[in-house]
Amino acid sequence: xxxxxxxxxxxxxxxxxxxxxxxxxxxxxxxxxxxxxxxxxxxxxxxxxxxxxxxxxxxxxxxxxxxxxxxxxxxxxxxxxxxxxxxxxxxxxxxxxxxxxxxxxxxxxxxxxxxxxxxxxxxxxxxxxxxxxxxxxxxxxxxxxxxxxxxxxxxxxxxxxxxxxxxxxxxxxxxxxxxxxxxxxxxxxxxxxxxxxxxxxxxxxxxxxxxxxxxxxxxxxxxxxxxxxxxxxxxxxxxxxxxxxxxxxxxxxxxxxxxxxxxxxxxxxxxxxxxxxxxxxxxxxxxxxxxxxxxxxxxxxxxxxxxxxxxxxxxxxxxxx
Amino acid sequence: xxxxxxxxxxxxxxxxxxxxxxxxxxxxxxxxxxxxxxxxxxxxxxxxxxxxxxxxxxxxxxxxxxxxxxxxxxxxxxxxxxxxxxxxxxxxxxxxxxxxxxxxxxxxxxxxxxxxxxxxxxxxxxxxxxxxxxxxxxxxxxxxxxxxxxxxxxxxxxxxxxxxxxxxxxxxxxxxxxxxxxxxxxxxxxxxxxxxxxxxxxxxxxxxxxxxxxxxxxxxxxxxxxxxxxxxxxxxxxxxxxxxxxxxxxxxxxxxxxxxxxxxxxxxxxxxxxxxxxxxxxxxxxxxxxxxxxxxxxxxxxxxxxxxx
Numbered sequence: 001x002x003x004x005x006x007x008x009x010x011x012x013x014x015x016x017x018x019x020x021x022x023x024x025x026x027x028x029x030x031x032x033x034x035x036x037x038x039x040x041x042x043x044x045x046x047x048x049x050x051x052x053x054x055x056x057x058x059x060x061x062x063x064x065x066x067x068x069x070x071x072x073x074x075x076x077x078x079x080x081x082x083x084x085x086x087x088x089x090x091x092x093x094x095x096x097x098x099x100x101x102x103x104x105x106x107x108x109x110x111x112x113x114x115x116x117x118x119x120x121x122x123x124x125x126x127x128x129x130x131x132x133x134x135x136x137x138x139x140x141x142x143x144x145x146x147x148x149x150x151x152x153x154x155x156x157x158x159x160x161x162x163x164x165x166x167x168x169x170x171x172x173x174x175x176x177x178x179x180x181x182x183x184x185x186x187x188x189x190x191x192x193x194x195x196x197x198x199x200x201x202x203x204x205x206x207x208x209x210x211x212x213x214x215x216x217x218x219x220x221x222x223x224x225x226x227x228x229x230x231x232x233x234x235x236x237x238x239x240x241x242x243x244x245x246x247x248x249x250x251x252x253x254x255x256x257x258x259x260x261x262x263x264x265x266x267x268x269x270x271x272x273x274x275x276x277x278x279x280x281x282x283x284x285x286x287x288x289x290x291x292x293x294x295x296x297x298x299x300x301x302x303x304x305x306x307x308x309x310x311x312x313x314x315x316x317x318x319x320x321x
Numbered sequence: 322x323x324x325x326x327x328x329x330x331x332x333x334x335x336x337x338x339x340x341x342x343x344x345x346x347x348x349x350x351x352x353x354x355x356x357x358x359x360x361x362x363x364x365x366x367x368x369x370x371x372x373x374x375x376x377x378x379x380x381x382x383x384x385x386x387x388x389x390x391x392x393x394x395x396x397x398x399x400x401x402x403x404x405x406x407x408x409x410x411x412x413x414x415x416x417x418x419x420x421x422x423x424x425x426x427x428x429x430x431x432x433x434x435x436x437x438x439x440x441x442x443x444x445x446x447x448x449x450x451x452x453x454x455x456x457x458x459x460x461x462x463x464x465x466x467x468x469x470x471x472x473x474x475x476x477x478x479x480x481x482x483x484x485x486x487x488x489x490x491x492x493x494x495x496x497x498x499x500x501x502x503x504x505x506x507x508x509x510x511x512x513x514x515x516x517x518x519x520x521x522x523x524x525x526x527x528x529x530x531x532x533x534x535x536x537x538x539x540x541x542x543x544x545x546x547x548x549x550x551x552x553x554x555x556x557x558x559x560x561x562x563x564x565x566x567x568x569x570x571x572x573x574x575x576x577x578x579x580x581x582x583x584x585x586x587x588x589x590x591x592x593x594x595x596x597x598x599x600x601x602x603x604x605x606x607x608x609x610x611x612x613x614x615x616x617x618x619x620x621x622x623x624x625x626x627x628x629x630x
Contacts, residue, residue, distance in 0.1 A: 015325070040416060047406075047423075047427065048423045048426040049426075051430070051509075054441045055441060055504065057444065058440070069452070072451055091516065114544035128335035130325070130329070132330040140620055140624075142341075145345055145620075146616075146619065147615055148612070149585075149609060153349055154348075154592065154605075155348075156351040188340065188344065192343065193344065224329065255434070256568050260593060270436075271569075272434050274437070274440060275436055275572065275573050277510070278439070278440065280574070285447075292436075292440035295433075295436065299433050299434070300432060301434070302432065310432070315513070
């Protein structure tokens with residue numbers, strides 16, 4: 001099949017151009033091909049550069065002195081003498097609360113990722129391999145829940161948390177045990193919001209695993225718990241990896257839920273902290289650029305280290321519609 | 322498993338169903354209920370909250386009309402540009418050897434938060450042409466600097482300022498400077514999904530079309546786009562939902578000032594700053610109603626997939 005395609009390509013090129021008899025002709029052909037492809041390269045490389053410039057501008061500026069940022073554009077940073085400094089980072093991490101906020105972002109996103117995967121995997125196993133009444137209907141409701149705007153849930157959840165908070169006064173991780181301004185409160189909310197997508201993705205993956213394997217395990221007397229932990233989970237590492245990355249980044253990058261449910265500045269994740277810095281330091285870009293880049297480090301590391309899982313997750317997720 | 326007890330499946334489902342019932346299903350029903358009640362959810366007011374959204378009695382405090390118009394503008398411009406540029410990039414990138422590098426450059430903004438992207442672009446849009454990249458470029462080309470995010474119709478103002486006379490502004494709402502940020506973030510998403518769909522089209526079909534004398538444009542228009550149509554639908558529905566629920570970007574970049582409010586920012590301000598739960602809930606229900614057609618398309622496609630599995 002491959003050979004036939006190559007033949008055809010040569011036929012087409014041969015029809016349009018004189019046959020290459022010597023190395024001069026061959027070179028001419030390659031030159032013509034190169035020239036005809038220049039617009040393609042210009043468009044593609046141009047767009048790639050345009051897309052990169054904003055991020056590069058931020059990164060470079062974050063290492064410039066406050067005086068330099070206020071006086072000239074980031075493109076002047078490469079004029080000799082160079083003068084780069086990490087002072088902006090020191091200042092946002094220690095004085096502007098980004099250090100604490102970084103820890104808070106991890107404390108919020110980490111447990112949520114584990115909870116979502118565990119709870120969703122249990123439910124997805126039931127949906128994929130068990131028969132029970134209303135299975136189809138229940139799953140359709142979940143497909144519907146995939147796209148329900150979070151805004152539909154925030155007022156009642158906040159009201160509930162506000163009512164509960166005075167009755168619970170047990171400090172956990174610097175916040176309350178539950179309710180407003182508590183880590184467990186935001187864990188549960190984020191977990192619930194992540195579940196429809198996670199169950200949908202894992203159920204589709206579990207359902208695509210070989211049926212014979214699962215059924216022969218049942219016939220050999222394996223229990224549901226055994227099948228789940230010894231067969232389903234080990235075979236689903238790619239899907240779970242992709243889901244873990246997505247769920248983690250989703251919570252890491254969230255602003256709306258944290259802004260609504262966390263009232264205590266000591267618990268703010270980086271997104272909320274930066275939003276407040278924007279309102280108080282609107283044009284102090286030595287603070288804002290460094291703060292923004294601190295929040296981008298983890299997503300960028302994940303992106304470059306796990307790009308394949310990232311793209312896989314995106315492809316699986318796009319099915320949700 | 323044979324001989325499984327009837328309650329076994331429910332045990333596996335219980336944690337997920339309980340959480341979703343408590344945080345998604347019950348609150349959604351409660352929000353619908355509150356949308357018919359007063360500011361503190363104590364008195365029944367009928368359809369007054371919805372009437373408030375339609376009549377727009379206090380445009381200076383909460384301009385519901387411009388919020389809805391902005392959402393429509395986002396819906397059309399954001400979705401159209403992202404799908405269009407994403408499709409072009411997917412097709413072009415497939416023809417070069419440095420495909421992976423080019424795609425990474427476009428895709429990176431997808432990994433970061435809307436908050437970080439907002440800071441990045443506030444910095445790009447700074448008015449002073451010695452500091453703001455966009456205005457530096459504009460003045461380099463001989464134009465005048467523009468307050469891109471403070472000006473309600475910045476792109477129009479800028480275009481009209483280029484003309485010999487000042488033209489009237491046909492539309493008073495223009496979020497183009499913010500929509501560009503959204504496009505910058507999401508184009509990578511459309512490109513990656515469409516690119517994967519493109520890889521699914523067999524090279525034989527493309528070669529056959531070329532042998533039959535189709536030029537590259539015809540190939541794109543008559544072969545690639547029709548064969549990618551279901552992928553395009555998937556990408557478009559995801560983007561439509563994003564455009565409707567959009568909150569972070571506007572909240573950080575302008576806070577909804579300069580007529581940039583959308584329904585989601587209005588919802589947040591009415592619900593949690595003004596604390597009018599009635600109007601807030603009604604705005605959430607408006608968002609839900611806007612999403613329902615997309616939800617139905619998703620359910621229909623899911624049922625179709627299940628039948629053809």
